[in-house]
Amino acid sequence: MQSSNARPRGSEGDAESPAENHDGLDTAGAEASAGVRYDDPWYDELASGWGETGGDGTPVAPVATARAQREDRAAAAADVYLEVQRSAAFQEVRSRYRRFVVPAGIGFFTWYVAYVVTATSAPGLMARPVAGAVNVAMVAGLGQFLTTFLLTWAYARHARLRRDRAALELRWDTQELTRTARGGASS
Amino acid sequence: MTGDHQTLALLLFSAFVAVTLGITTWVSRHRHGSAEEFYAGGRLFSPMENGFAIAGDYMSAASFLGISGLIALFGYDGMLYSVGFLVAWLVVLFLVAELVRNCGRFTLADVVAARMSERPVRIAAGTSSVTVSVLYLVAQMVGAGSLVALLLGGTSQAAQSWTVIAVGALMVIYVSLGGMRATTWIQIVKAVLLLGGTVVLTVLVLVRFHGDVDQLLLTAAERSGHGRSFLAPGLKYGGDWTARLDFISLGLALVLGTAGLPHILSRFYTVPTARAARRSVVWSIGLIGGFYLMTIVLGFGAAAIVGPETVRGSNAAGNTAVPLLALDLGGGADSTGGTVLFAIVAAVAFATILAVVAGITLASSASVAHDLYASLRRRRAKPRSEVAVARTAAVGIGVIAIALGLLARDLNVAFLVGLAFAVAASANLPVLLYSLFWRGFTTRGAVWSVYGGLIPAMALVLLSPVVSGSPESLFPGVDFQYFPLQNPGLVSIPLGFVAGWLGTVTSAEVADEAKHAETEVRSLTGAGAV
Numbered sequence: 001m002q003s004s005n006a007r008p009r010g011s012e013g014d015a016e017s018p019a020e021n022h023d024g025l026d027t028a029g030a031e032a033s034a035g036v037r038y039d040d041p042w043y044d045e046l047a048s049g050w051g052e053t054g055g056d057g058t059p060v061a062p063v064a065t066a067r068a069q070r071e072d073r074a075a076a077a078a079d080v081y082l083e084v085q086r087s088a089a090f091q092e093v094r095s096r097y098r099r100f101v102v103p104a105g106i107g108f109f110t111w112y113v114a115y116v117v118t119a120t121s122a123p124g125l126m127a128r129p130v131a132g133a134v135n136v137a138m139v140a141g142l143g144q145f146l147t148t149f150l151l152t153w154a155y156a157r158h159a160r161l162r163r164d165r166a167a168l169e170l171r172w173d174t175q176e177l178t179r180t181a182r183g184g185a186s187s
Numbered sequence: 188m189t190g191d192h193q194t195l196a197l198l199l200f201s202a203f204v205a206v207t208l209g210i211t212t213w214v215s216r217h218r219h220g221s222a223e224e225f226y227a228g229g230r231l232f233s234p235m236e237n238g239f240a241i242a243g244d245y246m247s248a249a250s251f252l253g254i255s256g257l258i259a260l261f262g263y264d265g266m267l268y269s270v271g272f273l274v275a276w277l278v279v280l281f282l283v284a285e286l287v288r289n290c291g292r293f294t295l296a297d298v299v300a301a302r303m304s305e306r307p308v309r310i311a312a313g314t315s316s317v318t319v320s321v322l323y324l325v326a327q328m329v330g331a332g333s334l335v336a337l338l339l340g341g342t343s344q345a346a347q348s349w350t351v352i353a354v355g356a357l358m359v360i361y362v363s364l365g366g367m368r369a370t371t372w373i374q375i376v377k378a379v380l381l382l383g384g385t386v387v388l389t390v391l392v393l394v395r396f397h398g399d400v401d402q403l404l405l406t407a408a409e410r411s412g413h414g415r416s417f418l419a420p421g422l423k424y425g426g427d428w429t430a431r432l433d434f435i436s437l438g439l440a441l442v443l444g445t446a447g448l449p450h451i452l453s454r455f456y457t458v459p460t461a462r463a464a465r466r467s468v469v470w471s472i473g474l475i476g477g478f479y480l481m482t483i484v485l486g487f488g489a490a491a492i493v494g495p496e497t498v499r500g501s502n503a504a505g506n507t508a509v510p511l512l513a514l515d516l517g518g519g520a521d522s523t524g525g526t527v528l529f530a531i532v533a534a535v536a537f538a539t540i541l542a543v544v545a546g547i548t549l550a551s552s553a554s555v556a557h558d559l560y561a562s563l564r565r566r567r568a569k570p571r572s573e574v575a576v577a578r579t580a581a582v583g584i585g586v587i588a589i590a591l592g593l594l595a596r597d598l599n600v601a602f603l604v605g606l607a608f609a610v611a612a613s614a615n616l617p618v619l620l621y622s623l624f625w626r627g628f629t630t631r632g633a634v635w636s637v638y639g640g641l642i643p644a645m646a647l648v649l650l651s652p653v654v655s656g657s658p659e660s661l662f663p664g665v666d667f668q669y670f671p672l673q674n675p676g677l678v679s680i681p682l683g684f685v686a687g688w689l690g691t692v693t694s695a696e697v698a699d700e701a702k703h704a705e706t707e708v709r710s711l712t713g714a715g716a717v
Contacts, residue, residue, distance in 0.1 A: 120435055
C-alpha cells in the first residue's frame with residue numbers, strides 16, 4: 001500500500017480507502033499541473049465572478065485555536081473539517097468546481113428549457129425546413145445530444161486537470177488531521 | 188405470431204436466464220453477507236464496468252420499446268423523451284455523482300442524514316425512494332406484459348399474467364441471492380446485448396434506405412399520414428394548452444428526475460472513488476447517448492417500414508413497434524430471418540426488463556432495510572440482520588410490483604417512466620441538492636422538502652386523467668379528475684424546492700456549521716469516504 005502511494009503521510013491509516021491506491025493517483029495529474037491554466041478552455045473566460053459569489057465570503061475568525069480544551073473526540077474531528085473548509089487550498093478547489101459547474105449548469109439547463117418551450121409554443125418555427133427532410137426541430141434535438149457530449153467531455157477534462165490533484169492532497173491532509181485529532185483526544 | 192417465434196424467443200430468453208442465474212450463483216460463492224457486499228458489491232467495480240451497468244440500469248424497456256413506439260406513432264414528439272433522458276445525465280455528472288459517492292454509504296438518505304437529525308430524515312428519504320422505485324417497477328412490468336401479449340398473439344390473459352409473475356419471481360431470486368454484485372453483472376450483460384441488438388436493427392434500417400436518412404424521414408412522414416408535420420413537434424402535445432404544459436412538465440421531470448432515482452444513485456457506491464464514479468458516468472453518457480440516437484432511427488424506421496397503423500393495431504400505446512420492425516427487417520413474418528430477428532429482439536427486451544427490474548428492486552430493498560427498518564428498529568438492526576431484512580423486502584416489493592403491473596397493463600411504458608421521474612425529481616432531488624450545497628439547510632427543511640415534493644406529486648397523479656375520468660385511464664368508470672396534466676412535474680418539482688426552503692427558514696433549529704463543513708469538505712475531497 002505504501003509503495004504505490006505518492007503521499008507517504010496518507011498511507012498509515014488508509015484502511016478506510018484501500019481504493020485510492022489503484023485509482024486515486026491520476027496519471028494526467030503530473031504533467032497537467034504545469035500547463036493547466038492555459039489548457040483549460042473554461043478557466044479564462046469564467047474566472048471572474050462565480051467562485052467569489054458562491055464562496056462563503058464572510059470572513060470567519062479562526063475558531064479552531066480558541067477551543068483549547070478538546071474533551072470530545074467528535075468535536076475535535078468536527079473542528080478539523082471547519083479548519084479545512086476555511087483553508088485557502090479547499091476554497092480554491094471549491095471555487096474551481098463552482099466556476100465550472102455553475103455557468104455550465106445554467107447554460108445547459110437554459111438551453112434545454114428553451115428547446116422544450118420552443119417545441120411547444122412555436123411549432124411553426126420548429127417545423128421550418130433546413131435541408132431536405134431535416135427541419136429546425138431535428139437540428140435542435142440533435143444539437144442537444146451534441147452539447148451534452150461536449151459538456152461531458154469539458155467537465156471530465158476540467159475535473160481531471162484542475163481539481164483531482166488538489167482534492168486528493170486535501171483528502172490525505174484532512175484524514176491525517178482527523179486521525180491526529182482523534183488520537184490526541186483519546187490519549 | 189407463429190409458434191416458431193415463440194419457441195425461439197423463449198429459448199433465447201431461457202438461455203439469458205440460465206446465464207444470469209449462473210452468474211448469480213457464481214459471484215455469490217464467496218459472499219460473506221455483509222451490507223457492504225450486498226448493497227455495493229464490494230465497491231471494486233471499474234469505471235467501465237460500472238458505466239455499462241449504469242447504462243444497463245437506465246436503458247429500460249421503456250426506452251427500447253416505449254420511446255421508439257412513441258416516435259413511430261407521433262413522430263417528433265417521441266424524440267423529446269430521448270433528449271430529456273440524455274440531457275438529464277449532465278445534472279448527474281455535474282452535481283450528484285462524485286459528491287454522492289464521497290458522502291454516502293449505500294442510499295440517498297445517507298447523504299442527507301449525515302447533516303441532520305437522522306431518524307426523521309431517513310424515514311422521509313426512505314419512503315420517497317421506495318415510492319419512486321415501485322412506480323418505476325410498474326413501468327417495467329407493463330413492458331413485460333405487453334411484450335408477452337405480442338409474442339402470444341395478445342389473446343391469452345393468463346399467459347400474460349403468468350409472465351409478469353415469472354419476471355417478478357426471477358428478479359427476487361437475483362436480488363436476494365446475488366445482491367449488488369450479481370445485479371451489476373446482469374446489468375453489464377444486458378447492456379451489451381441491448382446495445383448489440385439496437386446496433387444491428389439500426390444498421391438494417393439504414394441499409395434498407397441505402398444510408399439515406401433523408402429518405403427514411405420522408406418515407407416515415409408520408410406513411411404516417413401526417414406529412415411533414417410528423418417530423419415537427421406538436422402531434423401528441425401540440426393541441427390545447429394542457430397538452431403543451433404537459434409536454435413542458437414531462438421535459439422538466441425527465442431532466443431533473445434521473446439524479447433522484449435511487450437505483451442510479453446506488454450505482455455510484457459500487458466504485459472505489461469519486462473519480463471512478465465520474466468516469467463511470469462519462470462512460471454511461473457515451474453509451475446512453477449512442478443508444479438514444481439509435482432509438483430515434485428505430486422509431487422513424489418503424490413508422491416508415493411497419494407503418495403507424497400496424498403498430499397501433501398491435502398495441503395501442505406503441506410498445507411493440509420495435510419487435511414488429513425486427514420482424515419486417517428480417518424478411519417478414521414467414522421468413523427465417525424475420526423469425527430469428529424477432530426472437531432476438533423479444534429476448535433482448537425481456538432481458539432488459541429483467542435486469543432493470545432487478546436493479547430497482549435492489550435499490551428499494553436497500554431503502555427499506557438500511558433507511559426505514561434501521562430507523563424504526565435501531566437497537567436490533569445489526570449489519571447481518573439488515574441484509575436479511577433487505578432480502579425479505581425484495582420479496583415484498585416484488586409482490587407489489589407484480590400486482591400493480593397487472594393493473595396498469597394498457598399504459599404506455601415511456602409515459603409511466605415519466606411519472607416515476609416526476610416523483611423522483613420532486614421528492615429526492617431538492618433534498619439532495621439542498622443538503623450538498625445549502626449551508627443553512629435544517630432537519631425540518633429536509634423532511635418538508637421530501638414530503639412537500641412526494642405528497643403533491645402522488646396526489647396530482649391520483650387526480651390526473653391517468654387515473655380517472657378519461658377512456659384511457661386506469662379506472663375509466665369513475666371520475667375524480669381535478670388536475671388536467673398527466674405529468675405532475677411542472678407543479679410538484681417547484682413545490683419540493685419551495686417546501687425545503689420554507690421548512691428551513693421556519694425552523695427554530697440553527698444549521699450545524701461543523702456538519703455542513705464536514706459534508707462540504709467530504710463531498711469535494713473524498714476525505715473519510717468509505
